[in-house]
Amino acid sequence: MIRLFEYDSKQAQSLSQVPVHQPSIIRVIHGEKSLLWQDESVLVGQGQLLLIPAGSHISFVNRPFLGRYRAVQLLLPHDLPQGILSSTADWRDPMPVQNVSRAVDLAWNALLQSLSLSLADSVQLHYLAALLLSLPDKRSVNWLYGHTQRSVTQAALALMSVSPSAPWQQEEIADKLHMSTASLRRKLVLEDTSFRQLLVEVRLSHGLAMLQNSGEPLLQVALACGYQSAEKFSLRFKQQFGLTPAAYRRTL
Numbered sequence: 268m269i270r271l272f273e274y275d276s277k278q279a280q281s282l283s284q285v286p287v288h289q290p291s292i293i294r295v296i297h298g299e300k301s302l303l304w305q306d307e308s309v310l311v312g313q314g315q316l317l318l319i320p321a322g323s324h325i326s327f328v329n330r331p332f333l334g335r336y337r338a339v340q341l342l343l344p345h346d347l348p349q350g351i352l353s354s355t356a357d358w359r360d361p362m363p364v365q366n367v368s369r370a371v372d373l374a375w376n377a378l379l380q381s382l383s384l385s386l387a388d389s390v391q392l393h394y395l396a397a398l399l400l401s402l403p404d405k406r407s408v409n410w411l412y413g414h415t416q417r418s419v420t421q422a423a424l425a426l427m428s429v430s431p432s433a434p435w436q437q438e439e440i441a442d443k444l445h446m447s448t449a450s451l452r453r454k455l456v457l458e459d460t461s462f463r464q465l466l467v468e469v470r471l472s473h474g475l476a477m478l479q480n481s482g483e484p485l486l487q488v489a490l491a492c493g494y495q496s497a498e499k500f501s502l503r504f505k506q507q508f509g510l511t512p513a514a515y516r517r518t519l
Contacts, residue, residue, distance in 0.1 A: 268388045269395060270342040271379070274479055278518040280329040280336070283509035285475070286468040287325060288424050290343040290411050292398075293317040294367070294375065298336035302327035304363055316365040316402075318411050321345065322420075326509075341378070345421055347412055348396040361404045374398040419444070419454045423465055431473040432493040437462045466493075471507050474500065478515055485512055 293300070293316065300311040302325055311317045313332070319325060329336045367375070378394035399408050423440050427433070440462065441451040455461050470492040477488045489500035505511045 268344060269378075269382060269391050271382050272340045272342070272476065272480075274329070274336070274338045274340065276329055276336045276518045277331060277334055279331065280515065280518045281327075281509065282329075282475075282515075283326040284324045284507060285326070286472060287319045287323045288321060288428075288468070288472070289345060290321050291319040291340055292343065292411075293319065293338055293340045296337040296339060298332040298338075299330050300327055300336075300338065301330065309362070309364060311364050314367050316367060316371070318363050318365060318402075318407055320411055320413070339379075343395065344392070347408070348392040348399070350396050351399055351408060361406045361410055365402055365404060365407060368401065368403055370401040371398065371403070374401045419451070420458045420460055420465065423451075423455070423462070424469060427466060427469045428473075431470045432491050434493070435466055467503065467507070470494070471504055474504060474512070475508070475515075478512055479519065488512070 293311070295311050295313055295315055295317070297313060299313065300317065302309050302311070302317075304325075329338070365371070374394065374397040378391065378398055381391045381394050399411075402408065422444055426440060426443055427435055437448050437451060441448045444451065446454075451462065455465070474488055474492040477483060477491060481488075483491075485497040485500070489495070489497045492500060494500035494503065501511050501513070504515075508515070
C-alpha cells in the first residue's frame with residue numbers, strides 16, 4: 268500500500284538516474300535537494316514537497332544544512348484513492364515542488380501517524396486523499412497520476428520486488444503474467460523498458476535502501492540484491508547512480 272522511507276546524511280549526496288517506480292511525494296525536513304527537471308534546475312527547500320510521477324528517473328544532490336540532511340519519501344499506490352477525481356481540464360505540467368500550507372501539513376502529519384500506527388489500508392487511503400486534496404496547485408494530482416506506468420511494467424516490478432535476490436528469468440515472469448516470453452518482451456519494449464533493465468533497477472533500488480537504512484556489510488547487501496560479490500554490486504551501483512556504495516555510505 269503506502270510505504271515510507273526516511274533519508275539522512277551528514278555530507279552532500281549526488282546520485283544519478285534513480286528510478287521511481289511508484290507515484291511519490293518527498294518532504295525535505297532539513298537541508299535541501301536540488302535536481303534537474305525537464306532541463307530546468309529545481310530546488311526543494313526545507314518544508315517543501317517534491318512530487319514525482321511513476322516511471323521517472325531523477326538525478327539530484329542532497330545538501331545538508333548545519334551538518335544534516337533529512338527527508339521523508341512516501342511511495343503511493345498506483346491508483347488514485349476513492350473520492351479523488353482526475354480532471355482532464357488542465358494537463359499542463361505544474362512545477363514538481365509544492366509549498367507546505369497549514370492544510371498540507373495537517374494532512375501530511377495525519378497520514379504519517381496512520382502509517383506509524385499501522386492503521387487499516389482504508390484509513391491510510393483516507394488520509395492520503397486528504398493530502399492530495401490539500402495540495403496548493405490543483406493540477407498536481409492529474410500530473411502525479413497522469414504518468415502512471417503501464418500494467419505490464421507494474422506487474423513485473425511487483426513480482427521482482429518481493430525478492431530482489433531471486434534468480435529471475437524472463438520465462439518465469441512471463442509465466443506468472445500468463446503470457447509468452449515473446450509477448451512479455453514486446454510489451455515491455457512498447458513501454459520503453461526491458462526485463463533486464465527492470466531487474467537491475469529493482470535490485471539496485473533495494474541496495475540503495477539497504478545502504479541508507481542498515482549497517483550490513485557490503486557483501487551481505489550485494490547478496491540480498493542478487494549479486495554474488497561485493498565487487499559486481501559496486502560496479503553496477505556506480506554505473507547506475509554515479510558513485511560507489513562505499514562513497515555513498517561515507518555521506519551518511
